Amino acid sequence: MTEEELYKIAENWFQLQNWKPFPFQKKTWSAFLKGKHGLLNAPTGSGKTYALWFPIVLNYIKQNPEYRIKHKKGLKAIWITPLRALSQEIRQSAERVTKDLETQMTVGIRTGDTSTNERAQQKRNMPDLLITTPESLQLLLASKGYDKTFKNCSAIVVDEWHELLGTKRGVQMELALSRLKTVSKNLRIWGISATIGNLEQAREVLLGPETEALKNSVMIRANIKKKITVKSIIPKKMETFPWRGHLGIRLLEDVVPIINNSRTTLLFTNTRSQCEIWFQKILEKHPEYAGEIAMHHGSINKETRTWVEQAIRNESLKAVVCTSSLDLGVDFAPVETVVQIGGPKGVARFLQRAGRSGHRPGKESVIHFLPTHAIELIEASALQEAVKQNAVEDRIPYLNSYDVLLQYLTTLAVSNGFYPDEIFLEIKQTFCYQAITLEQWHWLLNFLVMGSQSLQTYDEYKKVEVAEDGKFKVNNKGIAMRHRFQIGTIVGDANLTVRYQRGGYIGSIEEYFVSKLTQGDVFTFAGRNLEFIRIKGMQVHVRNSKKRTNKVPSWMGGRLTLSARMSELLRNELYSAYSPLKEQSEEIRSLAHIFERQGRESIVPRPYEFLIETFKTREGYHHIFYPFEGRFVHEAMGSLFGYRISLLSPITFSLAFNDYGFELLSDKQIDMQQVIDNDLFTAEYLLEDLQKSLNSTEMARRKFRDIAVISGMVFTGYPYKQIKMKHLQSNSQLLFDVFRDYEPNNLLYQQAFRETFEHQLEEGRLRMALERMASQEIVWKHCEQPTPFSFPIITDRLSRERLSSEKLADRIKRMAAILTKK
Template identity: 75%
Template sequence: MNKKQLFDIATQWFQQQGWKPFPFQKQTWEAFLKGSHGLLNAPTGSGKTYALWIAIVLDHIKNNPDYRSKDKSGLKAIWITPLRALSVEIRQAAQRFVDDIGLSWEVGIRTGDTSQKERAAQKRKMPDLLITTPESLHLLLASKNYPRTFKDCTAIVIDEWHELLGSKRGVQTELALSRLRTVAPKLRVWGISATIGNLQQAREVLLGPSSRALENSVMIKANIKKKIRVRSIIPKEMETFPWRGHLGLHLLDEVIPIIKNSRTTLLFTNTRAQCEIWFQAILAKYPEFAGEIAMHHGSINKETRLWVEEAIRNESLKAVVCTSSLDLGVDFAPVETIVQIGGPKGVARFLQRAGRSGHQPGKDSVIYFLPTHAIELVEASALQRAVKKNTVEDRIPYLNSFDVLVQYLTTLAVSEGFYPKEIFPEVKSTFCYQAITEGQWRWILNHITIGSQSLQNYDEYKKVEIEEDGRFKVNSRGVAMRHRLSIGTIVSDANLSVKYITGGYIGTIEEWFISKLTPGDVFTFAGRNLELIRIKNMVVQVRNSKKRTNKVPSWMGGRMTLTSQMSELLREELYTGREESTDSNNRSRELKSIAHIFERQRIESIVPSNRQFLIETFKTREGFHAIFYPFEGRFVHEALASLLAYRISLLSPITFSLAFNDYGFELLSDQEIDMQQVLDNDLFTVDYMHSDLQQSLNATEMARRKFRDIAVISGLVFTGYPEKGLKIKHLQSSSQLLFNVFKDFEPDNLLYQQAFTETFEHQLEEGRLQQALERIETQEIVWKQCKKPTPLSFPIITDRLREKLSSEKLEDRIRKMRLQLEKL
């Protein structure tokens, strides 16, 4: 068949649906038919699935003109999705097309939710298209005869590539692609990505920096101008001294009319704890929503999540309070309105969430921004500017993740075994390991066979054997089974199942939270008040309770920080906001609404310009406060606060308690800092930053915690069998023991060194910290000695108080503080 005949099959099908193909869809079909690899950049809800799925099918028809006859079985294409929730949507879309054109292809799913029966059926006969996750793809690579499974595969599509890039799951994907390119010579690699700042690099990581695939690749952009309208919910009464302890609940009454006036609404929160609190608050104040509102986050059981997703589709639910579990492309066409509660901390995340509204080509997206405190309206204003400029973040890819490589090589050794001379060039062709040396490669091979230098005497670390012909192979069934159970790079704190004492499963909760409760305590989870009965065999047994409680689970992954692009936008907006009210042409509605806060800030101190760096000092009954305002996000502020506290203590012995938020940080002490002396001693210099940071933060202790994840991913520590997981303290002690062994006897151990690299590069964002210091060095330092706390400092002070006080006491304390401060 020629190109026109092939395109006619697709366009006629589009006409039957009442659609018309977009230019980017046709460009993708053409590029794929020419044999190109590529990256498709398309927004959520634009028809990107059909751009690539139809291309794969048309390519098959081109080579098999009698395509309607019974097709021989075998895997022809793989579709990788980062979220299991997306797989059902993709299968429905793909199956619909092949069924309608009379192609007898089967579309199958293989994820952690796939039943054992279905997996066994797939082993006998693979579907034509397999929709799977990075982890499940690696499990297939750990199966016997995997080269035969993949040999006729002609395409692999990595969906939502921007979500995988910049994570170890992305590295997993890179390694799987390096193997599949060898075993499936006809394979074409395509990625689908929403807009990110470094699209060209995203394509390079996907295809390999020096591969022939990159040379024969295209970048296709869907030039669909999706209009996003951002509407801020501005409180009728605005606090002059804002604080964030109430999670935005003071605006609950403003949200209800939005929900009532929309067919369906998604309320996005930044954390699972906030999701639980908002859901309870709506039902408590508006009980008429019972049965019309639901909750969706990653710790709720799968059946409930699927029910919620289906209920949104058929509009039987009015609203869903959710977290990032609904960020990605689950196709909810009827969702009319989005409410973002609190700053989303990143432009890309905000645009992704906005795209859930009007999730159809040509439809406008409407997103309401609900500030949890007044200064977040500056973020709302910055987001509006970002939407106009189409400013989005880069996703920085990982380099030299040796723990993932150790896991991958063991995976290959579990299945067919591997020859290092064959695998090394494949590994080196990936972006992550392009700079790996022969010495590092030999170290990795030694590690999986003899357990590295300091573990040679322990048989449990000798997982892989070298056979006579030089093949590396796992021959122990026990080692193979434990390894298959451990494949993956997502390491969370130990999760315990939450079940009713009568047996019903509710969801999962982290051990660190539940370990603080005693039997009889009541906590809120999955929208219910539950009484803890006991913890038995990694299961939290509960029963329903009618008691009111303020105990809401928080999850260790709940802390979010501003991205570097968001920080920059925030600073720009703040500098605009400082302009006197006489010239308000540049000021948004949000900035005008908080003009009185800027005005009060100017009375007490200043609102800094882009050429100024503000430090405020004042005394209260708690002690001497020094507040610094870099506006760089909480992770950078956490590191910077520790760094400055250490440097100040070198000049005079002084101890501090630290507090920080996304805008600035506080050093609180019982003695006054000689600020002028400190500033005269190059407080913000980049010189010696790395060594000072190591001293100030106890980097060894932070690396020790980071090493637990590395130990789990690399297989040094086994997390346990299903329903019999190891307790978190056992995991921690096992990994700490290994960490100490490497520290004392093998400091050049690559996994030990990786713990420090990841601590500085990812956790402390050392690169951003250096840029912040370099920027501050170019600014005029303005030190203001204030009589009392200022509007900008108030949220930082109250953040620290929240750690010490219950929510009721905190509200009372803050109310008194505000009344005192508001007296001029």
């Protein structure tokens, strides 16, 4: 069959649906059928799924002309999705094509939700097209005879590649692809990515630098202009002294008309606890929405999530309060409107969420921005600008993740075993391990067999044995089983399942939240008020309660920080406070009275100025710095400055920070001019000063826990019998201390420090921020009282003190009232 005849099959199918294929879809079909690899850059809702399912099926038709009557069984293509929630949607698209074209091809899903029976069936008879996750793909590589399973696989598509890039799950994919390239001789590798700043690098990471696959690859851009309209919800009455959180709920009534005027509205929150609060408050104030509003986040049980997703498609829900669990690719055509509650902290995340509305080619996406405090309107203005410029962040790939490599090598040793020379050549072709040396490689092999030099006397760390022919193999069934249970790179706090006393499953919450509860405490979860009865095993037993409560589970993953791109846009919008009125955005104009008051008490910094404010209250001496660089950078910078100031004269600070600045609070005054004159902002000696100021050993110790789990040094337990987080922590701390004292050149120990500085403290970004600040004019303002800019930082610190939220709200209102009167 010629290519023209194959295209005709596809075009006829599109015609029957009353659609017309986009040029980018045709380009992808052509490149794939010519045997090329590639990266497809296409926005959400543009038909990217059909851009790659079609050539996969057409390629099968080309090789099997009698496809209608004869069916050649076996795995032919793998579709990788980062989220299990997307798999049903992808399956529907695939089955639509395979059935309509009468191919007899089967489509299967293999994720953590797949039943044991279905997995056993797949083992006997693999589907032709398999939809799976990075973790489940690794599990397949851990099965004996995986090379026969993948032998005739002609394609692997990595969907939402931008979400995996810059994470250890992305490294997992790099390693899996390096093996599959060898095993499947005719494999085409394709990635699908929404827009990111470093698209070319994204392709290089997917295919491997300087590989044949990269040389024989294409970049296809959809170039579909998507109209995104951002509408800010601007409060009618704006406080002069803004504080975090309270404004959001106060604007609830502004959201009601938006919900009423749309078929379906998604309300995105940044955290699961915020999601729970909003769902409760909407129902409390508008009981008429009962049955028409739902909630969706990653800790709610799978059945509920699936029901919510289906109800959106059926248009039986007016609104869904959700988190990033609905960010990615699920196709919800009926969604008309999206509301973003609070700053999303990143341009890409905001655009992804905007794309949930008008999820069809050519349709306008409408997103409303609801600030949780007044200053967040500057973020809203920055996002308007980002949409105009199509300015999105880079995703920075990991390098030398030895923990992921050790897990992968154990996976290969558990299945067929591996020969080090063969695997070394493969992993050298990946982006993550392109610079690995033979010395490091031999250390890792030694670690698998001996458990590193300081652990040689302990048999539990000797997992892999070396056969006479040099093959590395796991022969112990117990070790193999434990390894399979622990495949993956996402390490969080231990999750406990929440169940009614009589057994109904509700969802999962993290151990550290439950540890604070006593019997009889009531908390809100999954839209219900639940009374805590007891913990039994890894289960939290609860019953429904009619008591009101303000306790909402919080999850450790809930801390978002401004991206570098977002910080830059935010500063530019702030500087526009001095522009003529007609050039300012509506959001900046609405903050005029705050800027006016800020200018009276201090200044609104211009592009060439860096602002420091000092004032005294009954709490002590406040020193506030405004880099506008995001909370992670401010946390590191606050500790750094505190350390440098203490070198001039002994002093103790407490640190508070948010996305806009940070506060050093002390019980005695410091001479700020002397501090500025002593090179406070220098980027010299940054690493040494950071290590001394931050207790970087303690931070690396926490990071090491994840590394110890991923590399398999620490076992997290069996399903429903997981090891408590405090035991995991103490086990990994023990290993950390052993390496620190006896083996400081241990690669995993060194990795903990490297990741602390590169990923947690964003040392590179901190250095650039210091260089920028050093080039600005330092403006030190000694103020009489807290300023509008300082108020959110001060109240952020107060909210971490042990006060109930009612008392805190009253106290902050009182403070704001006194300042406003003055």
